[in-house]
Amino acid sequence: MGNSIHKSDRTTEVKLFFEWLKNTIVESKSESLIIAGDIFDEKNPPTWARTDYYDFLVSLRDTDCRNIIIVGGNHDSGNLLDSPKEVLKNLEFLNVRVVGSLSNTKLSDVAFELYDKEDNVIGICAAVPFVHGNEFDLIDPVDINAEKSEENPEDSNPDNSKAKQEERTENVYAKVYAEALKSAKLLRGDRDVPIITTGHLFASGLETRSDNIDIDDENHQDNGIRSLEVVGNLGRIHDKVFTDEFQYVALGHIHYATRVSENNHIRYSGSPFVMGFDESDIKHYVLQVDVNGNEKVKFNDVKRIEVPCFNHYIRAQGTYDDIIAKINECMESHDNPNSELFCQPGTKIYVELYYKPEDRVKLEEYVYENQVMDKLAIVSWHPVVDDKSDDFRLGDYTLKEMKNKIQFHDVIRSLVLTHKANSIPDEVTDEERKKIEDELVEKYYPYFKEAWDAVEAAEEAGDSDEDN
DSSP: OOOOGGGOOOHHHHHHHHHHHHHHHHHHTOSEEEEESOSSSSSSOOHHHHHHHHHHHHHGGGSSOOEEEEEOOTTSOHHHHHTTHHHHHTSTTOEEEEEOOTTTSOGGGOEEEEEOTTOOEEEEEEOOOOOOGGGHHHHSOOOTTSOOOTTOGGGGOHHHHHHHHHHHHHHHHHHHHHHHHHHHHHHHTTOOOOEEEEEESOBSSBOOTGGGOOTTSTTOOOOOOOOOOOSSOOOOBOGGGSOTTOSEEEEESSSSOEEETTEEEEEEOOOSSOOSGGGTTSOOEEEEEOOOTTSOOOGGGEEEEEOOOSSEEEEEESSHHHHHHHHHHHHHHHTOTTSTTOOOTTOOEEEEEEEOGGGHHHHHHHHHHTTGGGTEEEEEEEEOOOTTSTTOOGGGSOHHHHHHHOOHHHHHHHHHHHHHGGGSOTTSOHHHHHHHHHHHHHHHHHHHHHHHHHHHHHHHTTOOGGGO
């Protein structure tokens, strides 16, 4: 909540989602709701997001949902989530349990009983939030900043250092879940009820999100693992961290619904909202899970329920004709209740344009003359420039595209020519201008390269950014 894609208005979208979610809980007679982290998009969310959050929790009083488990994610402020947890816990007819951060909660206190509407205990939840780096030493007090041994020069290899950090991350999570299970088993005693757990992390062995694979098909096999677009270096946690004594593991952080290493009982529900235009063609779900006794959740115990789109986020790209066709399709669908792009009052179709620079003027004219903005919100104009083109400009690229596509020399050339453009006479020929530009770049490039190499050397030496 609180996320805004190119400053889009998501307030109505969130309210409509909460209405839909409550109705889904009522129809399914669900007894528990688990929110596995990233309740908010930022540490200090807007007031409307906080208000809608609390209003929604209270609205579940008149449903069969007697248990709400909320854990913090990497985007959340643990203190913000934890501050009202005692008040929420004591809400009449609700068992709201919040673990925003392990800095505020002992691992021995993360296990909670789950009840049905007759107050019978039906399960135990070990509510584990995102583990922040500053909490590692509390869990696994190892001095990872100890000086490297001169007898082991390979320790200075960045790849070795990264491998050790990833190993430590997994060790920390293994200890967290071992302690959480211990607390859950102690609370369960000899009662024959399941133990579930939560997590907000980046697991290894995820199934690809291409076409949001049909994991409703039990026989589906998809071993294609792709590099995921996630924020933050959270490590890659293997499924062995989650012991088989957990009947179900509800994970957050990845934006699409998927399993971990083809385990049916270890799953990400994904985010209920589109979090970027690159996700606009990916379906989003909530997961309805039946957990019984001491058996792990099986394939048929999980049902994916598709979340309807309220706001729509469309990326129009290609030739001028391709983009115009997509714009017209969106405009025609805007008021059509039978269309997937139908807009309820208060919702919109937000459009991101990827176009060739030479088409900009024609596109602007079409948008103006056809009153496109009366129905669509075009929130981003993004020119697509050939990397080899002489028209290379830094402003034509996002930071991610710069990292993946653009060469260091191209960036420096653009910087030099941007600042030295006024020094080139207007009356020179194109050939003369090119020669002057090349000379300027050749003159200044070594200084940029020297500075860059110095920064990289400092980083490899372990110096902090503040020291440089």
